[in-house]
Amino acid sequence: MSQSLSSNSHSGSIVAPVAIPISALVPWAIFTIVLSLLLLYFVGAEQGATSLISGHEVHEFVHDGRHLLGFPCH
Amino acid sequence: MAGRLLTRGMIAGVVAAFLAFLFARIFGEPQVNLAIAFESAKDLAAGEPPEAELVSRGVQASFGLLTAAVMYGAAYGGIFATVFAFAYGRVGRFSPRALSALLAAAAFVVFVLVPDLKYPPNPPAVGLPGTINLRTETYFGMILLSLCAAVASFMTGRPLVRRLGAWNGTLVSIVMFIALIAAVQSGMPDINEVPTDLPATVLWRFREAALGMQIVLWATIGLIFGPMAGRILDEQAGRTGSAMEKL
Numbered sequence: 001m002s003q004s005l006s007s008n009s010h011s012g013s014i015v016a017p018v019a020i021p022i023s024a025l026v027p028w029a030i031f032t033i034v035l036s037l038l039l040l041y042f043v044g045a046e047q048g049a050t051s052l053i054s055g056h057e058v059h060e061f062v063h064d065g066r067h068l069l070g071f072p073c074h
Numbered sequence: 075m076a077g078r079l080l081t082r083g084m085i086a087g088v089v090a091a092f093l094a095f096l097f098a099r100i101f102g103e104p105q106v107n108l109a110i111a112f113e114s115a116k117d118l119a120a121g122e123p124p125e126a127e128l129v130s131r132g133v134q135a136s137f138g139l140l141t142a143a144v145m146y147g148a149a150y151g152g153i154f155a156t157v158f159a160f161a162y163g164r165v166g167r168f169s170p171r172a173l174s175a176l177l178a179a180a181a182f183v184v185f186v187l188v189p190d191l192k193y194p195p196n197p198p199a200v201g202l203p204g205t206i207n208l209r210t211e212t213y214f215g216m217i218l219l220s221l222c223a224a225v226a227s228f229m230t231g232r233p234l235v236r237r238l239g240a241w242n243g244t245l246v247s248i249v250m251f252i253a254l255i256a257a258v259q260s261g262m263p264d265i266n267e268v269p270t271d272l273p274a275t276v277l278w279r280f281r282e283a284a285l286g287m288q289i290v291l292w293a294t295i296g297l298i299f300g301p302m303a304g305r306i307l308d309e310q311a312g313r314t315g316s317a318m319e320k321l
Contacts, residue, residue: 017170018311019163020076028076029159032083032152039149043142049210060129063198065142068102068284070186070195072209074202 044071075310080155082302083295087151090294091143097290098143102283103135108276109197116199116269147291154181154295158303166240170307171300178296180224186288188220189213192259195284197276202267209265219258227251 044066046052047059059066059073066073110131114124129138158177162168168176193213201209231247238246268277 016167017163017173017307018314020079020159022160025076025156025159028080029156032080032156036149036152039145043145043149045210045214049207056128060134061138062142062145063129064103064106064134064139065098065146067106067195067197068098068139068280068287069142069146070190070193070213070284070288072193072201072206072213073196074198074206 043069048073075306076159078306079159079303080152082306083151083153083155083158083299084148085151086295086299086302087147087149087154087291088144089147089298090151090291091147092140093294094147094287094291095140095143098139098283098287099135101286102280103139105276105280105283106135106197107131109199109272109280112272112276113199143287143291147295150181150185150291151295151299154178155299155303157181158299162303162307169300170304174300174303175296178292178299182288182292184220184224185217186285186292188223188255189216190285192216192262193265194281196268197280199272200268200277205265205267208263212262212265216259216262219262220255223251223254223258226254 042058043062047056048066048071063073117124154177158174161177162170162173165173193209193216227247227250230250231243234246235243237243
């Protein structure tokens with residue numbers, strides 16, 4: 001029922017989108033943002049301006065991606 | 075349900091990253107190689123020994139590039155789905171597909187286009203090692219300020235939409251975003267470290283490829299996340315609906 005209403009744009013009635021409660025979102029949102037920022041740090045900045053792991057292997061491995069994704073490099 | 079939506083965002087980001095990788099591999103890598111050749115030729119002329127290869131060029135251009143793209147795609151896919159989950163049902167009355175496409179376009183402008191206008195992507199051979207700290211701070215700072223300007227314009231725009239209507243309210247909000255970005259970018263330090271003898275076409279083609287890679291990534295996220303989110307939201311609405319019928 002809901003499937004046919006919301007996926008069929010030709011029908012006259014439009015189901016109003018129901019928001020997801022904030023309390024249900026916050027824990028997941030925090031988890032996702034922290035994980036995402038960690039990933040972006042390793043692609044974009046590790047062994048450049050700052051280093052958590054010594055050496056240059058991480059930097060060199062993601063080197064081309066770092067340049068093409070627009071991060072500062074070298 | 076929030077968890078499922080956010081996982082779908084990351085999946086959409088990873089799928090998008092594979093397409094972006096293909097694009098970058100075809101259009102970006104030739105320019106990266108030209109820039110590296112330029113750099114090596116200069117080093118040779120200056121009598122400097124060639125740089126030791128920790129990771130071979132072949133690995134950098136294949137698994138390295140793919141890994142970077144997948145990590146980047148998963149990260150932004152997750153952030154994108156988070157924003158979508160908050161916006162759905164709260165911002166306008168958009169269907170999941172329409173909201174996903176609109177948000178992806180906005181995210182591309184805020185996270186990629188605006189920062190790149192001030193600090194464009196550069197191929198190897200561009201950039202002084204001594205300024206890496208300044209360049210990293212200004213680049214990530216620019217992304218943060220772009221996000222702040224977007225949030226400020228959005229918050230200002232919401233009451234305006236109610237007063238002036240959706241079209242005019244949104245236009246005022248966009249103009250405000252552009253004005254904020256213009257002010258911020260004219261205040262941030264300029265960085266120009268492009269060697270004068272680097273061929274202009276290499277730089278231009280490289281930047282075209284970098285921007286193209288991002289367009290492929292964000293367009294894919296925006297188009298495939300909508301139907302995925304729609305299915306989850308429909309299931310949820312169906313379950314709530316049948317629960318209410320039982321009551």
